[in-house]
Amino acid sequence: MMKRSLAGAACGLMLASAGSLFVSAALAQEKTIKVGVLTDMSGPYGDVGGAGSTVAAQMAIEDSGMLAKGWKIDLISADHQNKADVGSNLAREWIDQGKADVFLDLLTSSVALAVNQIVKEKNKVALISGAASSDLTGKACSPNSIHWTYDTFSQANSTGKAITKAGGDSWFFVTADYAFGKALERDTTTVVTANGGKVIGNAMAPLNNADFSSQLLQAQSSKAKVVGLANAGADTANSIKQAAEFGLTQGGQKLAALLMFITDVNALGLPAAQGLEFTESFYWDLNDKTRDFANRYSKRVKNGAMPTMVQAGVYSSLIHYLKAVESLGPTTDGAAIVSTMKAMPTDDEAMGAGYIRQDGRKIHPVYLLQVKKPSESKYPWDYASVVATIPGEEAFRPLAQSECPLVTK
Amino acid sequence: MTDIAPHAPAPPASAPAAKSSTELLAIAGLALVLAAAPLAAYPFFLAQALCLALFACAFNLLVGYGGLLSFGHAMFYGSASYLAAHAAKVWGLPPEAAILAGTLGAGLLGLASGALSIRSQGIYFSMITLALAQLVYFIALQSPYTHGEDGVQAVPRGKLFGLIDLSNDVTLYYVVLAIFLFGLFSIYRIVHSPFGTVLKAIRENETRAISLGYRVDQYKRAAFVLSATLAGLAGATKAIVAQSATLTDVHWTTSGEVILMTLVGGMGTMVGPVFGAFVILAMQNYLSTFGQWVMVIQGAIFVVSVLSFRRGLIGEIANRFKISL
Numbered sequence: 187m188m189k190r191s192l193a194g195a196a197c198g199l200m201l202a203s204a205g206s207l208f209v210s211a212a213l214a215q216e217k218t219i220k221v222g223v224l225t226d227m228s229g230p231y232g233d234v235g236g237a238g239s240t241v242a243a244q245m246a247i248e249d250s251g252m253l254a255k256g257w258k259i260d261l262i263s264a265d266h267q268n269k270a271d272v273g274s275n276l277a278r279e280w281i282d283q284g285k286a287d288v289f290l291d292l293l294t295s296s297v298a299l300a301v302n303q304i305v306k307e308k309n310k311v312a313l314i315s316g317a318a319s320s321d322l323t324g325k326a327c328s329p330n331s332i333h334w335t336y337d338t339f340s341q342a343n344s345t346g347k348a349i350t351k352a353g354g355d356s357w358f359f360v361t362a363d364y365a366f367g368k369a370l371e372r373d374t375t376t377v378v379t380a381n382g383g384k385v386i387g388n389a390m391a392p393l394n395n396a397d398f399s400s401q402l403l404q405a406q407s408s409k410a411k412v413v414g415l416a417n418a419g420a421d422t423a424n425s426i427k428q429a430a431e432f433g434l435t436q437g438g439q440k441l442a443a444l445l446m447f448i449t450d451v452n453a454l455g456l457p458a459a460q461g462l463e464f465t466e467s468f469y470w471d472l473n474d475k476t477r478d479f480a481n482r483y484s485k486r487v488k489n490g491a492m493p494t495m496v497q498a499g500v501y502s503s504l505i506h507y508l509k510a511v512e513s514l515g516p517t518t519d520g521a522a523i524v525s526t527m528k529a530m531p532t533d534d535e536a537m538g539a540g541y542i543r544q545d546g547r548k549i550h551p552v553y554l555l556q557v558k559k560p561s562e563s564k565y566p567w568d569y570a571s572v573v574a575t576i577p578g579e580e581a582f583r584p585l586a587q588s589e590c591p592l593v594t595k
Numbered sequence: 596m597t598d599i600a601p602h603a604p605a606p607p608a609s610a611p612a613a614k615s616s617t618e619l620l621a622i623a624g625l626a627l628v629l630a631a632a633p634l635a636a637y638p639f640f641l642a643q644a645l646c647l648a649l650f651a652c653a654f655n656l657l658v659g660y661g662g663l664l665s666f667g668h669a670m671f672y673g674s675a676s677y678l679a680a681h682a683a684k685v686w687g688l689p690p691e692a693a694i695l696a697g698t699l700g701a702g703l704l705g706l707a708s709g710a711l712s713i714r715s716q717g718i719y720f721s722m723i724t725l726a727l728a729q730l731v732y733f734i735a736l737q738s739p740y741t742h743g744e745d746g747v748q749a750v751p752r753g754k755l756f757g758l759i760d761l762s763n764d765v766t767l768y769y770v771v772l773a774i775f776l777f778g779l780f781s782i783y784r785i786v787h788s789p790f791g792t793v794l795k796a797i798r799e800n801e802t803r804a805i806s807l808g809y810r811v812d813q814y815k816r817a818a819f820v821l822s823a824t825l826a827g828l829a830g831a832t833k834a835i836v837a838q839s840a841t842l843t844d845v846h847w848t849t850s851g852e853v854i855l856m857t858l859v860g861g862m863g864t865m866v867g868p869v870f871g872a873f874v875i876l877a878m879q880n881y882l883s884t885f886g887q888w889v890m891v892i893q894g895a896i897f898v899v900s901v902l903s904f905r906r907g908l909i910g911e912i913a914n915r916f917k918i919s920l
């Protein structure tokens with residue numbers, strides 16, 4: 187008797203769960219989109235992406251106008267703590283529990299590479315804005331992901347080319363002694379020599395270095411016209427501050443940060459950062475559209491900060507994703523959405539017109555910026571002026587050099 | 596073992612009257628709960644938690660039964676993780692061979708680092724293990740095989756023995772559970788062997804053990820290598836589960852976390868570290884919305900647990916009921 191009722195209960199449970207499966211399948215056909223922002227909320231890149239990326243995603247959802255057309259768009263966000271395992275756990279969980287169909291931001295290359303693979307396996311979509319590694323559209327490219335904002339190649343290429351052509355033809359690198367720093371130095375060296383410049387030398391500094399005096403003194407005595415900082419985050423900030431103390435720029439040398447964000451300039455302050463050249467795919471004070479976007483954004487974040495290129499990329503990529511889904515109708519087939527996104531030209535307030543290449547590389551102009559002198563800054567966040575605009579075709583790695591298997595040569 | 600050390604400081608939970616049978620029961624109970632766990636919780640998370648739990652148990656073997664506090668256990672966990680990931684991805688080994696390679700690699704590293712560190716005592720021993728672990732961390736940061744901060748990604752899970760497809764999370768979980776139980780049972784056997792008895796004697800009173808004619812350094816070194824090997828087993832399994840090996844695995848914070856897990860769960864108890872691992876992981880997972888406050892909360896819980904239940908969760912229970920868990 188007992189056994190039978192247990193069996194009955196088990197059958198009932200199975201029926202119920204099967205029923206709920208049908209229900210959820212039916213719901214998927216309704217106009218629902220689930221957006222997940224996976225970013226660094228607390229660590230060193232919290233200002234670059236973080237809560238601001240969630241705000242940018244929320245703005246994209248509102249600006250898409252799809253809510254008025256009866257679509258239901260859920261937004262979920264979490265802190266991956268810059269750990270690949272935490273990020274991939276979250277991604278798996280969100281997919282398996284039906285919490286996200288598209289992943290945004292994905293700061294830090296290790297996290298992006300890990301999530302990229304899971305998303306491919308489960309046929310969802312990854313729109314990578316925060317991560318730098320150009321492998322994401324090279325060896326690790328995927329039919330389910332788009333690398334949106336920038337990569338190590340475009341950073342090195344834009345900064346290196348523009349400065350060398352403008353007469354900065356001898357370089358000295360202060361390089362973070364790990365894969366990312368070395369990749370940046372290597373890529374920049376290629377560009378500098380290709381444009382007729384030469385690299386005089388380099389000095390390695392360990393990750394999270396506090397004292398750059400030895401490296402900076404070497405840079406100073408090398409008499410190179412340009413000192414390239416192939417590092418990121420706190421290392422960039424520290425080396426710039428100490429370069430100001432040593433009077434590097436006052437001595438006639440130019441400082442080029444190969445990866446830097448507008449929030450870093452804000453944190454450093456203009457007196458320390460003045461004269462510095464850096465590359466961004468987005469600057470808030472570029473034209474009326476970007477200013478409008480940035481001001482709307484700025485009103486919604488806690489400290490009134492202007493958006494970084496990563497946050498602008500989150501906005502831009504989500505707008506385009508939503509357009510693609512709207513044209514396709516309700517679907518969660520990630521590869522189909524991405525191929526539609528590749529077929530459509532991109533255009534939005536933040537990043538302007540552009541397109542997406544076969545290998546998943548989003549192409550748009552890239553800007554070489556120079557940090558203003560404190561006396562030139564007229565209003566809050568008036569930090570930089572545009573030195574050069576590099577067309578997307580020149581800024582990013584040419585398709586011919588791509589190792590991506592998706593590229594038909 | 597208290598009979599040879601009547602004045603031992605803060606005896607870990609192994610009460611004198613305790614029989615090892617309660618420990619076996621506890622392991623069996625744990626096995627049952629874990630076997631049913633995928634019904635209630637997310638199997639992938641559980642599989643990763645089990646890897647860390649095994650890591651904590653391996654650490655506990657050294658600190659709980661050998662009285663040796665290593666600050667650098669992440670070097671075994673992490674290097675095994677890297678080695679297994681490399682073996683599975685680059686050499687194309689099947690998962691069982693990759694895990695074996697990682698485990699043996701960690702064992703060899705344990706042999707070398709143990710030979711160096713066991714020569715020192717107390718805090719000096721801890722500091723030398725920390726220094727060696729930092730050495731391993733920087734090798735992992737620089738070596739071309741580990742891909743720096745990107746880590747080894749997209750490690751294939753493959754088929755266990757060419758038969759069992761590990762791409763299914765539930766299947767994977769039960770394989771990890773089997774590995775975990777194997778590790779835990781090995782620790783149980785080690786602790787209750789004559790070797791383990793001598794080890795505990797050394798923990799309680801090293802001078803007396805020497806006077807009884809034991810070569811304590813050899814015992815300690817053996818315990819160190821065993822602990823390193825089992826930590827390696829945990830790390831290598833983790834590489835297959837998470838399909839990645841990253842710098843987090845070798846970072847000193849991982850060494851710190853495993854100490855936290857062991858102390859919160861109950862040092863010198865058989866199943867305590869498992870509970871500790873689950874408590875810490877659950878905290879990290881469910882409190883992740885608090886951002887950097889997770890560390891503060893973790894620290895506060897650590898302080899509270901050290902002040903109010905010094906023997907750890909399971910240790911206190913064991914002590915209350917005068918049993919060994």
